[in-house]
Amino acid sequence: MVRGRDFRRLYATRLVSQMTDGLFQVSLAGYLLFSPERQTSAGRVAAAFAVVLLPYSVLGPFAGVFIDRWSRRQILLWAPVLRGGLVAGTAALLLAGHDGVGFFLGVLVVMGVNRFFLSALSASLPHVVRRELLVTANAFSVTSGTIISFAGAGLGYLLRQVFGGGQGGTAAILLCAAGCYGLTGLVATTLGRRLLGPDLDEAAPQTREALGHVVRGLVDGARRIRRDRPVALALATIAFHRFWYGTWLMMTLLLYRYRFSDDADEGLDRAAVVLGVSGLGYLLAALVTPAVVRRIGKDAWITVLLGVAAVSFAAFGLPFADMAWLVLAFLLGVVSQGVKLSVDTILQETVADAYRGRVFAVYDMLFNAPFVAAAAVAALVIPADGRSYPMLVVLIAAYAGASLAYRVGSRSIRVNGRRPSWRS
Numbered sequence: 001m002v003r004g005r006d007f008r009r010l011y012a013t014r015l016v017s018q019m020t021d022g023l024f025q026v027s028l029a030g031y032l033l034f035s036p037e038r039q040t041s042a043g044r045v046a047a048a049f050a051v052v053l054l055p056y057s058v059l060g061p062f063a064g065v066f067i068d069r070w071s072r073r074q075i076l077l078w079a080p081v082l083r084g085g086l087v088a089g090t091a092a093l094l095l096a097g098h099d100g101v102g103f104f105l106g107v108l109v110v111m112g113v114n115r116f117f118l119s120a121l122s123a124s125l126p127h128v129v130r131r132e133l134l135v136t137a138n139a140f141s142v143t144s145g146t147i148i149s150f151a152g153a154g155l156g157y158l159l160r161q162v163f164g165g166g167q168g169g170t171a172a173i174l175l176c177a178a179g180c181y182g183l184t185g186l187v188a189t190t191l192g193r194r195l196l197g198p199d200l201d202e203a204a205p206q207t208r209e210a211l212g213h214v215v216r217g218l219v220d221g222a223r224r225i226r227r228d229r230p231v232a233l234a235l236a237t238i239a240f241h242r243f244w245y246g247t248w249l250m251m252t253l254l255l256y257r258y259r260f261s262d263d264a265d266e267g268l269d270r271a272a273v274v275l276g277v278s279g280l281g282y283l284l285a286a287l288v289t290p291a292v293v294r295r296i297g298k299d300a301w302i303t304v305l306l307g308v309a310a311v312s313f314a315a316f317g318l319p320f321a322d323m324a325w326l327v328l329a330f331l332l333g334v335v336s337q338g339v340k341l342s343v344d345t346i347l348q349e350t351v352a353d354a355y356r357g358r359v360f361a362v363y364d365m366l367f368n369a370p371f372v373a374a375a376a377v378a379a380l381v382i383p384a385d386g387r388s389y390p391m392l393v394v395l396i397a398a399y400a401g402a403s404l405a406y407r408v409g410s411r412s413i414r415v416n417g418r419r420p421s422w423r424s
Helices: 005-034 044-057 061-065 070-097 101-127 131-163 167-188 207-227 229-258 264-296 298-317 322-352 353-381 389-413
Strands: none
Touching: 005 070, 005 101, 005 131, 005 167, 044 101, 044 229, 044 298, 044 353, 070 167, 101 131, 131 167, 131 264, 207 229, 229 264, 229 298, 229 322, 229 353, 229 389, 264 298, 264 322, 298 322, 298 389, 322 389
16 A cells, blocks of 8 residues: 555655644644743633634535545645645734734634645545555554644644744744645645546536535435434534533643643643543543443443543542543543544444435534534633632533433433344
8 A cells, every 4th residue: 555656645745734733733722822921811712722623613514515626636735835825924923913813813714724635635545545445545544644743743842942932932833834834735746636636527516506515415414313313312412522521621721721830831741741641541442442332332331431421520620630630631531532433333323325424514513513612611601720610510410411311312212213222
């Protein structure tokens, strides 16, 4: 697979781009949340979540309309160039002392363009890999892309130590990211202009008509979900979890900025450790979930995980202590990934192939939109330092209630014949 010249070039384009994404995002997070020059507020955290995640929720279903009409190689070339220019523009805004609405709009557009770029990468893969190797190539590309984005984040962290975390230092890091985006476009020029498609055997429908198809597809998917109780229950569960997980993450960032650390730099260091520990929880869930599901079933595993979240918040959240919060982060990583893997499988097994794409488009929106909504709501109710006993009590009650509700709901579906057994 990796011996194929065209695959290596497409893969290199992905790696350079995703490394730069990590560099860009960590520079933003460091400045918005842990800059010594500025006070971080829950509102700013919510705004940061919105500019990063909303493009993926809103633009995701529509990206395919354009990447099926435009040269994908040209998208891979010009999208990074555009992003580089926009990132350089945001750096200029910082140097000029402007980090308000214009700055956030620039970041929002950068993330929106990135959604098209990633979609074009995925759509291009079948043009450089044989069909029987697609699953392996996709897993290899996406996984290593995620790893290299963490490496880019590490590079951003090191550059922050060199340039500083204020406006000038962040602007310097952003200019480095702009140069790396330009390099991504340069790597993409090694691919043939017509190599990646799209292969249009017949005249494509008008773009307006195609966009209408997407909207109608989302509506059809929502109707299908409403009629299919197992699917509706699974999606309601993931949306529920993402909302409250977003609330917890908001608390975490504020706690490590103001309560668990003496200054902004120490806060960034400790927050990075928390996210790394949570990542280990994600990894453990990926390893154990298949075996656990085979033994007790997906429904039982989701019920257990929601209950574990409630117990974890009670045992390790209420003390509001640094080390206990680390344990909580690990356990919530297990819960988050375990629930997602189970929901993914339920949808893949339950939804008819003719509707699967439309349902997953709705799923994509439900995965990110509640997270952003949680940040907005939390910004109104969480104290400036992140410590809120009432919010933790709400989290405990919410997850305990969700565990019971999922148990009852899935059992009702099974009794009514929608699933053959609890172990399904």
